[in-house]
Amino acid sequence: xxxxxxxxxxxxxxxxxxxxxxxxxxxxxxxxxxxxxxxxxxxxxxxxxxxxxxxxxxxxxxxxxxxxxxxxxxxxxxxxxxxxxxxxxxxxxxxxxxxxxxxxxxxxxxxxxxxxxxxxxxxxxxxxxxxxxxxxxxxxxxxxxxxxxxxxxxxxxxxxxxxxxxxxxxxxxxxxxxxxxxxxxxxxxxxxxxxxxxxxxxxxxxxxxxxxxxxxxxxxxxxxxxxxxxxxxxxxxxxxxxxxxxxxxxxxxxxxxxxxxxxxxxxxxxxxxxxxxxxxxxxxxxxxxxxxxxxxxxxxxxxxxxxxxxxxxxxxxxxxxxxxxxxxxxxxxxxxxxxxxxxxxxxxxxxxxxxxxxxxxxxxxxxxxxxxxxxxxxxxxxxxxx
Amino acid sequence: xxxxxxxxxxxxxxxxxxxxxxxxxxxxxxxxxxxxxxxxxxxxxxxxxxxxxxxxxxxxxxxxxxxxxxxxxxxxxxxxxxxxxxxxxxxxxxxxxxxxxxxxxxxxxxxxxxxxxxxxxxxxxxxxxxxxxxxxxxxxxxxxxxxxxxxxxxxxxxxxxxxxxxxxxxxxxxxxxxxxxxxxxxxxxxxxxxxxxxxxxxxxxxxxxxxxxxxxxxxxxxxxxxxxxxxxxxxxxxxxxxxxxxxxxxxxxxxxxxxxxxxxxxxxxxxxxxxxxxxxxxxxxxxxxxxxxxxxxxxxxxxxxxxxxxxxxxxxxxxxxxxxxxxxxxxxxxxxxxxxxxxxxxxxxxxxxxxxxxxxxxxxxxxxxxxxxxxxxxxxxxxxxx
Numbered sequence: 117x118x119x120x121x122x123x124x125x126x127x128x129x130x131x132x133x134x135x136x137x138x139x140x141x142x143x144x145x146x147x148x149x150x151x152x153x154x155x156x157x158x159x160x161x162x163x164x165x166x167x168x169x170x171x172x173x174x175x176x177x178x179x180x181x182x183x184x185x186x187x188x189x190x191x192x193x194x195x196x197x198x199x200x201x202x203x204x205x206x207x208x209x210x211x212x213x214x215x216x217x218x219x220x221x222x223x224x225x226x227x228x229x230x231x232x233x234x235x236x237x238x239x240x241x242x243x244x245x246x247x248x249x250x251x252x253x254x255x256x257x258x259x260x261x262x263x264x265x266x267x268x269x270x271x272x273x274x275x276x277x278x279x280x281x282x283x284x285x286x287x288x289x290x291x292x293x294x295x296x297x298x299x300x301x302x303x304x305x306x307x308x309x310x311x312x313x314x315x316x317x318x319x320x321x322x323x324x325x326x327x328x329x330x331x332x333x334x335x336x337x338x339x340x341x342x343x344x345x346x347x348x349x350x351x352x353x354x355x356x357x358x359x360x361x362x363x364x365x366x367x368x369x370x371x372x373x374x375x376x377x378x379x380x381x382x383x384x385x386x387x388x389x390x391x392x393x394x395x396x397x398x399x400x401x402x403x404x405x406x407x408x409x410x411x412x413x414x415x416x417x418x419x420x421x422x423x424x425x426x427x428x429x430x431x432x433x434x435x436x437x438x439x440x441x442x443x444x445x446x447x448x449x450x451x452x453x454x455x456x457x458x459x460x461x462x463x464x465x466x467x468x469x470x471x472x473x474x475x476x477x478x479x480x481x482x483x484x485x486x487x488x489x490x491x492x493x494x495x496x497x498x499x500x501x502x
Numbered sequence: 503x504x505x506x507x508x509x510x511x512x513x514x515x516x517x518x519x520x521x522x523x524x525x526x527x528x529x530x531x532x533x534x535x536x537x538x539x540x541x542x543x544x545x546x547x548x549x550x551x552x553x554x555x556x557x558x559x560x561x562x563x564x565x566x567x568x569x570x571x572x573x574x575x576x577x578x579x580x581x582x583x584x585x586x587x588x589x590x591x592x593x594x595x596x597x598x599x600x601x602x603x604x605x606x607x608x609x610x611x612x613x614x615x616x617x618x619x620x621x622x623x624x625x626x627x628x629x630x631x632x633x634x635x636x637x638x639x640x641x642x643x644x645x646x647x648x649x650x651x652x653x654x655x656x657x658x659x660x661x662x663x664x665x666x667x668x669x670x671x672x673x674x675x676x677x678x679x680x681x682x683x684x685x686x687x688x689x690x691x692x693x694x695x696x697x698x699x700x701x702x703x704x705x706x707x708x709x710x711x712x713x714x715x716x717x718x719x720x721x722x723x724x725x726x727x728x729x730x731x732x733x734x735x736x737x738x739x740x741x742x743x744x745x746x747x748x749x750x751x752x753x754x755x756x757x758x759x760x761x762x763x764x765x766x767x768x769x770x771x772x773x774x775x776x777x778x779x780x781x782x783x784x785x786x787x788x789x790x791x792x793x794x795x796x797x798x799x800x801x802x803x804x805x806x807x808x809x810x811x812x813x814x815x816x817x818x819x820x821x822x823x824x825x826x827x828x829x830x831x832x833x834x835x836x837x838x839x840x841x842x843x844x845x846x847x848x849x850x851x852x853x854x855x856x857x858x859x860x861x862x863x864x865x866x867x868x869x870x871x872x873x874x875x876x877x878x879x880x881x882x883x884x885x886x887x888x
Contacts, residue, residue, distance in 0.1 A: 137636075164596075171557040171631060175639070178586035178632040181745035181761075181878035191764060193743035194879075195592040196584040200564035206581040210550075210596050216603035245557060246564040250523075253561070357579035359567035375567075378577060492567035493580075 117386065120215045120352045122499070123345035124153025124335035125461045130449030131299040132232045133329040138174050139186035142228040145331035145454075146187035149224065153335040153345045157188035160335070161220040164211040165196050166204025166227035167453035172242040174233050183228065198453075200246035201402060202488035203227060204332065205357070205456030205495035212355045215336050226333035227454035239327050243452070246489040248363035260324060260403070262364060262490045264316035267405040269370035271318065273420065276408060278318050280423030282309035284404035285322045285446055287426060291433050292443025294473035299328055299449030323404040328449035332457040334464065342502075348468045353389075353481070354498040356382035362492045371420075373491035376413040380485070383496040384415075387481075391415030394498070395479035396437070396466060398459035400487040401444040410485050411439060414496070433474055441466060441474045456495065459484040463499040503772060506601045506738045508885070509731035510539025510721035511847045516835030517685040518618045519715040524560050525572035528614040531717035531840075532573035535610065539721040539731045543574035546721070547606040550597045551582050552590025552613035553839035558628040560619050569614065584839075586632035587788060588874035589613060590718065591743070591842030591881035598741045601722050612719035613840035625713050629838070632875040634749035646710060646789070648750060648876045650702035653791035655756035657704065659806065662794060664704050666809030668695035670790035671708045671832055673812060677819050678829025680859035685714055685835030709790040714835035718843040720850065728888075734854045739775075739867075740884040742768035748878045757806075759877035762799040766871070769882040770801075773867075777801030780884070781865035782823070782852060784845035786873040787830040796871050797825060800882070819860060827852060827860045842872040842881065849885040 126148025128141055136144070142165070150157055163184050170176045180194035197207040204227025211225035231239050244253040247262060270276045286306055292298035304322060312320035335345070342349035358378035361367060367374065384390055391414055399414070401407035408422035416437060417425045425431055431439035442448045442462040445455060463482035465471045484497045512534025514527055522530070528551070536543055549570050556562045566580035583593040590613025597611035617625050630639040633648060656662045672692055678684035690708060698706035721731070728735035744764035747753060753760065770776055777800055785800065787793035794808035802823060803811045811817055817825035828834045828848040831841060849868035851857045870883045 169557050169563050171555050171628075174635070175631050176635045177555050177584065177628075178748065178875050178878060180585060181874070182634065182748040184745060185747050185878075190747060191744055191761075193592075193595070194745050195596065195743070197596075198563065198582040198584060199566060206579075209579070210581065210583075210599070213596070213600045213603040213605060216605060217599040219599060219602060242557075242563075245561050248568065249560070249562045357581070358577055359570060359580050361571050361576060362564065362568040375577075488567070489564050492564060492571075 118212060118216065118352050118355060119339050120212050120336050121339050121342035121349035122334050122352065122464050123337050123342050123349050124149045125464045126152060127297055127332040127458055127461050128330050129297045130328050130330040130451060138170060138176065138228060138230045139182055141230060141329060141331040142183040143187040145333040146226060149333040149335050159222055160189050160192060160224050161222050162192055162214055163194040163224040163226060164207040165194060166207035166456060167196055168198060168200055168203050168229060169242055173231050199493040200488035201452045202456055202486040202493045202495050203453040205486035208457055208460060209355045209357055209495060211336055212352060215338055221337055221341060223336045224333055225336060225457055227457040228331040229451035229453035230329045231327045231451060232329050251363040251365060260316040260319055263403040263405055264319050265364065266370050266409060267318050270405060270409065273371050276423035278310060280427045281323055281404035282306050283426045284401060284407045285309045287432055288401060288440050288444040288446040291441050291474055292447030295443050295448055298443040298447055299326055300447045319403055325402045325445040325450040328451040330449060330451035330454045332454045332461055334457055334460055349502050350464045350467045351500040351502060352497060353500045354383040354386035356386060357495045360492050364490060372409060373413055373494060375491050375494035376410060376485060376487060379494045379496040380414045383498050387498045389481065394481050394483045396441060396476045397439055397483040397485065398442060398462050399439055399485040401440060401446050402450060414485060438476045441471065441476060456486040459486060460497060467499055467501040504598060504602065504738050504741060505725050506598050506722050507725050507728035507735035508720050508738065508850050509723055509728050509735050510535045511850045512538060513683055513718040513844055513847050514716050515683045516714050516716040516837060524556060524562065524614060524616045525568055527616060527715060527717040528569040529573040531719040532612060535719040535721050545608055546575050546578060546610050547608050548578055548600055549580040549610040549612060550593040551580060552593035552842060553582055554584060554586055554589050554615060555628055559617050585879040586874035587838045588842055588872040588879045588881050589839040591872035594843055594846060595741045595743055595881060597722055598738060601724055607723055607727060609722045610719055611722060611843055613843040614717040615837035615839035616715045617713045617837060618715050637749040637751060646702040646705055649789040649791055650705050651750065652756050652795060653704050656791060656795065659757050662809040664696060666813045667709055667790040668692050669812045670787060670793045671695045673818055674787060674826050674830040674832040677827050677860055678833030681829050681834055684829040684833055685712055686833045705789055711788045711831040711836040714837040716835060716837035716840045718840045718847055720843055720846055735888050736850045736853045737886040737888060738883060739886045740769040740772035742772060743881045746878050750876060758795060759799055759880060761877050761880035762796060762871060762873060765880045765882040766800045769884050773884045775867065780867050780869045782827060782862045783825055783869040783871065784828060784848050785825055785871040787826060787832050788836060800871055824862045827862060845870040845872060846883060853885055853887040
């Protein structure tokens with residue numbers, strides 16, 4: 117059981133931001149989080165910042181001090197954490213441990229990525245570095261290809277269909293219509309997904325999350341202090357991280373992620389609840405098949421039943437178990453280093469009943485599932501209404 | 503006051519490693535640390551790994567799960583921390599907070615960098631990304647130029663001489679002769695340093711630390727458990743980190759690093775001791791002038807007296823206050839992401855009286871000072887004999 121709450125949150129609009137630099141994007145999100153917590157920048161004692169590769173995207177390393185300086189927090193300890201697309205969930209976890217250690221009372225966990233400074237081929241090449249370079253990227257497989265392997269294995273073993281995968285994209289776009297910060301606030305049809313240009317069979321263009329710029333930040337404190345900052349803190353009940361081999365060829369099963377199953381088990385144990393106590397979840401739908409596998413790995417549905425669950429609208433906004441109410445990576449957007457904290461922000465707003473038209477009915481528990489690469493890292497957080 | 507001890511340490515030889523990949527280098531250091539702690543890989547519960555930019559050096563991101571998998575620790579939470587040349591000191595700090603949080607009993611802090619996969623111009627370009635890209639790197643200044651600015655300012659204000667800077671290199675090479683893991687186990691003369699090819703006036707080639715491959719790892723646990731692992735644990739009494747602006751043009755003083763002074767003050771306060779209780783120190787001598795400034799920022803000598811201290815052999819191995827007994831970054835080598843943990847390993851061996859011919863006389867306290875870039879990050883750790 118953890119003793120940490122979220123007392124402030126801020127997020128930029130996700131999308132293409134030609135008019136903002138990396139540090140400006142960060143400062144926008146950080147200032148909103150600080151203001152939401154009712155504090156000043158100087159009250160933040162430490163920061164952990166997720167970012168995949170400003171090295172490649174923006175030719176800039178050592179971003180943490182630069183980011184906090186841009187946001188008026190010069191001087192505080194600030195460290196970048198990187199775990200591919202799970203970077204900011206690992207930053208959140210490091211921030212949680214910093215609060216739990218007793219050494220800091222007010223800590224920022226954040227994430228930022230500005231991907232559109234590179235051309236699309238450059239982005240694809242950079243993202244491929246998050247797979248095992250000699251075993252995967254160099255021989256020529258990129259992430260759509262890796263997730264296509266998972267999709268084919270899932271189809272072969274469980275009869276999962278292209279239509280079921282497409283239903284994930286349709287649902288998440290429908291949710292994003294109600295999210296003003298989403299990259300794509302527009303609905304798409306099943307036909308559009310199924311007839312889209314093929315990327316790596318069976319995954320078409322609309323089965324893939326987009327290239328995105330964005331930043332997200334939250335302010336954490338210990339539970340005892342939380343009410344000083346806000347009337348409605350959100351408790352973090354569990355933070356669990358697990359890893360797996362980088363290379364797919366060393367895994368025994370391509371229909372599930374060992375890291376995600378392990379992190380979920382640890383998180384449920386820490387929160388002392390089970391998957392059926394969870395009211396809604398943000399899961400890592402970098403590709404549509406990834407959401408189907410995630411809902412199984414997290415124990416929401418039996419292995420092989422994730423495809424049917426989404427097809428039968430069980431995971432829709434008004435279904436029995438809403439998944440990716442924010443629009444998910446697919447439609448909200450996926451600025452890789454910011455995604456983990458952005459997921460937590462959706463939990464924060466839902467558990468405070470301030471998610472507007474995408475609000476789920478009186479939730480008590482929300483879960484966030486953030487995956488790095490093809491599952492070499494998985495991080496699960498569980499939040500509870502105050 | 504912290505409640506954390508080091509109970510195992512491992513380091514590869516520093517230098518050029520054409521025969522090992524990044525993960526193999528890591529595994530060598532990790533296994534040695536694990537063996538030194540008398541445990542098995544499966545006993546390590548979490549890992550934090552410092553690395554500047556495998557992105558650029560090795561075209562590989564998301565290295566943490568890959569590293570722990572290569573070292574037999576598949577599955578454990580493993581996160582990369584990056585803060586330029588202070589990356590592994592921030593990883594050590596995150597690992598310390600993880601132990602202090604009570605969530606983990608046995609945690610690895612490590613660092614790894616394999617720089618020689620890139621050409622020298624590629625390395626210089628990559629390192630320059632750790633300065634402020636639009637304000638410094640793009641206009642054309644690289645790190646030798648930045649530290650030359652500090653050197654010129656220090657010379658102008660305090661009368662520090664090229665000979666005093668050269669004395670740092672001579673001393674550190676003399677120390678490295680006794681360090682079998684050092685990149686350069688050979689002495690150099692003052693004349694050699696002074697007549698070396700100029701890099702950025704007043705810094706010549708021998709005023710600069712080299713390009714290095716290497717890895718370093720330590721095992722941490724809480725004090726109460728430490729004696730189960732080894733008869734001679736080394737206590738970590740303080741861990742402090744502070745930041746400053748990335749760009750030099752926003753700083754009011756070029757003769758000192760605000761981040762290092764701040765981190766040192768915090769560390770002394772946490773350890774409840776002062777600079778004159780420290781018996782020896784490993785400081786961040788990326789350039790010779792950096793060691794002189796470091797010894798002043800840490801309070802070992804008054805501002806402006808660091809140059810005289812080294813010239814008068816006060817900081818020699820057999821002097822009153824030994825600095826960089828390992829050979830420092832200058833002669834031991836500087837695999838950037840591994841340097842912070844390698845410094846701690848020198849403290850560990852010295853405080854266990856196992857540093858062989860470079861052993862200082864019965865030390866009680868050692869200090870490690872690790873700087874990222876031109877001082878946007880500084881991390882200070884203080885260790886105590888058990």
